[in-house]
Amino acid sequence: MSVKVIEGGYPEHATFERTFPGKAYTDPEFFQKELDHIWFKTWLCAGRAEEIPKTGDFLTVEIAGESLIIIRAQDGSINTFYNVCRHRGSRLCEADNGNFSKGYLTCHYHSWMYDGKTGDLINAPNIPNDDQDFVKEDRSLKKIKTEVWDGYIWINLDENAESLKDAFALPESWALYNQYNMKNLKLGKKKTYKVAANWKLIMENAAECYHCSNIHPELSRTTPPSRSRVKVDEKIPETEVVKHTGGMDLRPGFERINIDGKVYRPPFPGLPEEEINKIYYLHIYPHLYIGMSADYVFMATIFPVTPEESIVQGYWLFDPEELEKDDAYIQDAVDFWDVTSLQDWEAAELAHEGNKSRTYENGGILTPAEWRVTAFKKYVESKVNGN
Incomplete structure (x- = not known):
């Protein structure tokens, strides 16, 4: 047959x-x-590095309602954070892409500002820097593992994940x-x-x-x-x-x-x-x-x-x-x-x-x-x- x-x-x-x-x-x-x-x-492809060429350029990616921001920092590095302000939980932005001035992620709600490389809280209006009841280090954005390979941006939400090199x-x-x-x-x-x-x-x-x-x-x-x-x-x-x-x-x-x-x-x-x-x-x-x-x-x-x-x-x-x-x-x-x-x-x-x-x-x-x-x-x- x-x-x-x-x-x-x-x-x-x-x-x-x-x-x-x-x-x-x-x-x-x-x-x-x-x-x-x-x-x-798992390591996921979030886009291409050339999509965010300049300092402060960002992309957002959403996985079943979990929103993430991928941003080009001041030193040229690409970093990813949960799209959640550590103040009242507001999404930092709703746009698919855009630019955060000078690479600082600023929440539209109360203007809390974060560093685009580390996620550290840089400024929280009306809270003195020496206020002993508030620890800025505890309010950093939650960072996500990010690597770039062959022009592709790869992210992994598991903080204990193996490297991209080993996974691939x-x-x-x-x-x-x-x-x-x-x-x-x-x-x-x-x-x-x-x-x-x-x-x-x-x-x-x-x-x-x-x-x-x-x-x-x-x-x-x-x-x-x-x-x-x-x-x-x-x-x-x-x-x-x-x-x-x-x-x-x-x-x-x-x-x-x-x-x-x-x-x-x-x-x-x-x-x-x-x-x-x-x-x-x-x-x-x-x-x-x-x-x-x-x-x-x-x-x-x-x-x-x-x-x-x-x-x-x-x-x-x-x-x-x-x-x-x-x-x-x-x-x-x-x-x-x-x-x-x-x-x-x-x-x-x-x-x-x-x-x-x-x-x-x-x-x-x-x-x-x-x-x-x-x-x-x-x-x-x-x-x-x-x-």
């Missing part, structure tokens, strides 16, 4: 597996376990991706998407291309999912969260990862000739995937809002020299991943609605072609169970 192979085949160990039960995508108790054991204990097996795990020089790329476009689906469904969708020929005509035309994936050298390590998903070749006649396959920008400087007609994918659990093509990088981060709602941030990164040109053109890349992403969000939303049905109480099945989804499921299960 002949079988049509899609998703580039699968490893010998792949088999049929159960999905999560339906309630795993809607149950508040299960969602809270995910927050406690995954989201508040750096720099060895990143060896393949050095050819894209991501540290020096610049943000050409950023888009925010609201998705009415559980965060896991979005990441599960990203973990397989079993669906690609059905819902992604543009993507399937450019990189046919029936082709074998380009494997990553086994010497490049993975970790519990860093997963190399390999590369895909472009269809003959296509020269770039976009809808028409035409060239609008030169390849990245120094990119080997044999890599120009490929795109590589990297997944970092629980919420990030990166696609690296010859002339731009697309990345997406997923953040949970509630068990049934998520926010996805899409980023398009380019060689800064290309962005500075008078005739700079990036819309081909933006359009390609925007249409593909919207197709994915619709699929995730439909799956979420179906997963609420009483007929899906015990879940469904994952085929061998969805072995990467199985791996992600096992990661979530392990963390939720405290392993």
Whole structure:
């Protein structure tokens, strides 16, 4: 019996597996376990360093109602704090981004001012510095572990977390991706998407291309999912969260990862000739995937809002020299991943609605072609169970 192979085949160990039960995508108790054991204990990608280039520039990130501020301090360092004033608990700011003058975070409510590097309380109006009943050192902002790697901002809410280097097996795990020089790329476009689906469904969708020929005509035309994936050298390590998903070749006649396959920008400087007609994918659990093509990088981060709602941030990164040109053109890349992403969000939303049905109480099945989804499921299960 002949079988049509899609998703580039699968490893010998792949088999049929159960999905999560339906309630795993809607149950508040299960969602809270995910927050406690995954989201508040894992290195997360919060954006790109070039988003906050100047002293006082900041971003806010929200994880299920927990708001965080990422700020460029006076010395150029990037630091993250809970978005909570230590006076009366007010949020320090509501904006997605902006600038705190001179790198001092000032609460709009009573003007308590904090240092952007240390979080130390600098000034509290109407309280004398020598007041013995008030200890400024006890009122510092709560700081969050923050590191920058290859231009990406990484945060971890667990103060006892291992370093990013250890969690990601750096720099060895990143060896393949050095050819894209991501540290020096610049943000050409950023888009925010609201998705009415559980965060896991979005990441599960990203973990397989079993669906690609059905819902992604543009993507399937450019990189046919029936082709074998380009494997990553086994010497490049993975970790519990860093997963190399390999590369895909472009269809003959296509020269770039976009809808028409035409060239609008030169390849990245120094990119080997044999890599120009490929795109590589990297997944970092629980919420990030990166696609690296010859002339731009697309990345997406997923953040949970509630068990049934998520926010996805899409980023398009380019060689800064290309962005500075008078005739700079990036819309081909933006359009390609925007249409593909919207197709994915619709699929995730439909799956979420179906997963609420009483007929899906015990879940469904994952085929061998969805072995990467199985791996992600096992990661979530392990963390939720405290392993």
